[in-house]
Amino acid sequence: MTSELSFEAALEKLEAIAAQLESGELTLDQSLAQYEVAIRLSRVCAARLDDAESRLRVLSEEGQFSEPMPLPGTEDVR
Numbered sequence: 001m002t003s004e005l006s007f008e009a010a011l012e013k014l015e016a017i018a019a020q021l022e023s024g025e026l027t028l029d030q031s032l033a034q035y036e037v038a039i040r041l042s043r044v045c046a047a048r049l050d051d052a053e054s055r056l057r058v059l060s061e062e063g064q065f066s067e068p069m070p071l072p073g074t075e076d077v078r
Contacts, residue, residue: 002040007048014041 002010017038020026026034052071 002037002044003047005041005044007045007052010041010044010048014038014045017041 005013017034020034021031021038049071056071
């Protein structure tokens with residue numbers, strides 16, 4: 001079911017789980033279960049980013065852009 005989530009939805013759920021884990025209010029079993037969900041969500045996010053990067057690369061090769069555009073948050077900070 002997590003593979004059907006958009007990047008934004010998966011990231012939102014991942015952030016909520018991180019807040020729960022950081023709160024220290026979950027039992028060990030609850031923490032482990034949430035961690036497992038977080039791992040699946042992080043893989044969804046990574047896959048969505050990989051797909052976006054591939055699409056940008058294809059557009060760049062087709063001459064749509066002179067250079068691949070960086071994804072938000074991945075620009076080099078100089």
